[in-house]
Amino acid sequence: MGNLLYLYGLIPSKEAEQSLPALKDFDGNGDIYMIPVGKITAIVCNLDAENYSEEMLKERINNDMEWLQEKAFHHHETVLKLANLYTIVPLKFCTLYKNQDSLENAVIENEAKLLDTFGLIKGNEEWNLKIYCDDHLLKKQVGENNPTIEAKKEEISQLSKGKQFFEKKKLDKLIESELEAEKNKTSEKIHLQLKGLALRGDVKKAWSNDVTGRKEDMTWNSVYLIPKTKVESFLEEVRRYEKDMKEKGWKFEATGPWPAYHFTSF
């Protein structure tokens, strides 16, 4: 059945003069290589169509975490190495083309958009920020410093013991919702300030504790496109938040620089 093409990324052909380092392909057997398509050059490898049918990919992604982990790391590491050498529009995991023609057509169709995108990401870096919060610590503060809750507490203390039990349950719920509001407000404020240092900033969905496997809640997940000259100040700022808010139960985790997955599309 021949070969499929696994597409890692697209770079400006001007930069393709710098030769590709030897990088192993998706299967670990061959090397990755370039396909020039006018002003744009695709970085790809061959994949045996028989081993990589749609069913096989679904099956593997669905049931074979070990495979997913190995291949996701391969994809990530390869694109990261390329991003250190070229201005690259990175492709998502497992972007496959049935043959060179279909890849070339896709590139030609999107040429103008791709050239714009190179302009946008050149000289900039993508960074991710996740904010975590220890609810237990924060809940105590909200419970102590929030006027709505203070008033409610006072009201409850006047009630009979039996009524107090149920009212306290309700109060816990109130604290819970005030807490969520407080967390969001604080995170958003930080996000807007950090966005000021960036070219762009977007909010992503925060993950549940099932996904993170952590006891602290993820309250914020955001991504920024930052001029290289401003990355240091951005990270210093994150560090300052971390230092100032640590004792109140907040944690800040920045990762990067990522290939600009979020701020490009193909």
Add this chain to the structure above:
Amino acid sequence: MYSTRETMANKEIGLIDILDVILDKGVALKADLVISIAGVDLVYLDLRLLIASVESLVQSKMEGRKTISSEEFDLEKEALIDATGQPDKWKN
């Protein structure tokens, strides 16, 4: 001395962070991963499957350490007492 950027850039990154970035809309969203394969130009591969497997991975990891600490035990005990109504609370 290393700059903050260099320190951060060399930090280890977990699989979940990578998946969140390299999969189309991240691990937490139900999204479609575009693949172009075998005669059909664009095939949408439902990412919900993938999310399910990421979550089951995390869960199976968590089940691996199911010993309960005395702190957790106390918390559960408290919750039970709470749910049944504390006996001495009603004595007055």
